[in-house]
Amino acid sequence: xxxxxxxxxxxxxxxxxxxxxxxxxxxxxxxxxxxxxxxxxxxxxxxxxxxxxxxxxxxxxxxxxxxxxxxxxxxxxxxxxxxxxxxxxxxxxxxxxxxxxxxxxxxxxxxxxxxxxxxxxxxxxxxxxxxxxxxxxxxxxxxxxxxxxxxxxxxxxxxxxxxxxxxxxxxxxxxxxxxxxxxxxxxxxxxxxxxxxxxxxxxxxxxxxxxxxxxxxxxxxxxxxxxxxxxxxxxxxxxxxxxxxxxxxxxxxxxxxxxxxxxxxxxxxxxxxxxxxxxxxxxxxxxxxxxxxxxxxxxxxxxxxxxxxxxxxxxxxxxxxxxxx
Numbered sequence: 548x549x550x551x552x553x554x555x556x557x558x559x560x561x562x563x564x565x566x567x568x569x570x571x572x573x574x575x576x577x578x579x580x581x582x583x584x585x586x587x588x589x590x591x592x593x594x595x596x597x598x599x600x601x602x603x604x605x606x607x608x609x610x611x612x613x614x615x616x617x618x619x620x621x622x623x624x625x626x627x628x629x630x631x632x633x634x635x636x637x638x639x640x641x642x643x644x645x646x647x648x649x650x651x652x653x654x655x656x657x658x659x660x661x662x663x664x665x666x667x668x669x670x671x672x673x674x675x676x677x678x679x680x681x682x683x684x685x686x687x688x689x690x691x692x693x694x695x696x697x698x699x700x701x702x703x704x705x706x707x708x709x710x711x712x713x714x715x716x717x718x719x720x721x722x723x724x725x726x727x728x729x730x731x732x733x734x735x736x737x738x739x740x741x742x743x744x745x746x747x748x749x750x751x752x753x754x755x756x757x758x759x760x761x762x763x764x765x766x767x768x769x770x771x772x773x774x775x776x777x778x779x780x781x782x783x784x785x786x787x788x789x790x791x792x793x794x795x796x797x798x799x800x801x802x803x804x805x806x807x808x809x810x811x812x813x814x815x816x817x818x819x820x821x822x823x824x825x826x827x828x829x830x831x832x833x834x835x836x837x838x839x840x841x842x843x844x845x846x847x848x849x850x851x852x853x854x855x856x857x858x859x860x861x862x863x864x865x866x867x868x869x870x871x872x
Contacts, residue, residue, distance in 0.1 A: 567616060635654050744851050
């Protein structure tokens with residue numbers, strides 16, 4: 548089963564969100580319009596809007612579909628803006644198998660495009676009167692930026708530990724997914740206890756999601772990834788599989804040698820390091836930690852009332868742990 552097979556019951560809402568995404572980035576400036584549209588048309592799982600829509604089903608019967616759609620659009624736009632900025636920092640040329648905005652244009656256009664998309668995201672939610680929603684969203688944005696800064700600070704730094712890594716992916720990925728669940732529930736007027744359990748579910752799923760991403764960066768093909776295998780290491784990002792493999796002294800020495808001259812790192816050098824990594828138990832151990840987070844996600848979910856949305860969230864959690872790209 549693929550993610551998009553779960554989307555069928557949400558087909559109409561997701562189509563409206565897709566149209567709203569395009570409308571929201573419609574700019575008078577032709578380059579902004581073209582560059583923003585380029586990112587939207589590159590596709591994506593739209594997993595954050597799906598979490599918003601499913602979480603909203605735990606709310607009131609007379610919930611505002613307009614507010615829920617606005618939250619879903621805003622969160623996807625925020626995610627997109629972080630991708631544009633990430634590609635500049637990482638000097639990435641491919642995203643989802645397509646040229647990045649920074650590659651098509653340049654760094655300045657990409658940064659301004661990311662800023663523009665973020666501004667439009669905030670504009671989309673201005674029609675929602677719920678103060679808590681805006682407070683949660685603003686605090687999440689602060690943490691997301693902190694996570695991006697942490698990743699930049701820790702590039703090529705081998706003096707990291709598991710706690711550092713988990714804190715970074717919490718801010719970089721898990722919080723935005725957790726917030727998608729929480730805000731979908733808040734916008735729908737869900738009970739406080741349901742909001743809390745959905746947030747916990749989203750957080751644990753988000754942690755697993757990023758761990759699996761980090762595993763796939765090593766084990767999947769460039770065609771599946773839409774970018775070169777080992778892109779994280781090429782950019783000096785130490786992920787969970789690398790942390791685990793570093794317990795092997797031979798691997799750690801080879802990685803230290805590679806990182807001594809970051810400007811000289813080649814794809815061949817990365818491929819050689821990855822060959823050493825897969826000979827350790829790092830991938831298996833990384834999957835084990837991902838599965839622990841998924842177990843916690845299901846525990847949080849079990850505290851919610853039985854609904855079709857609950858079943859869908861359970862399936863998504865299980866699929867995240869098994870996805871291949």
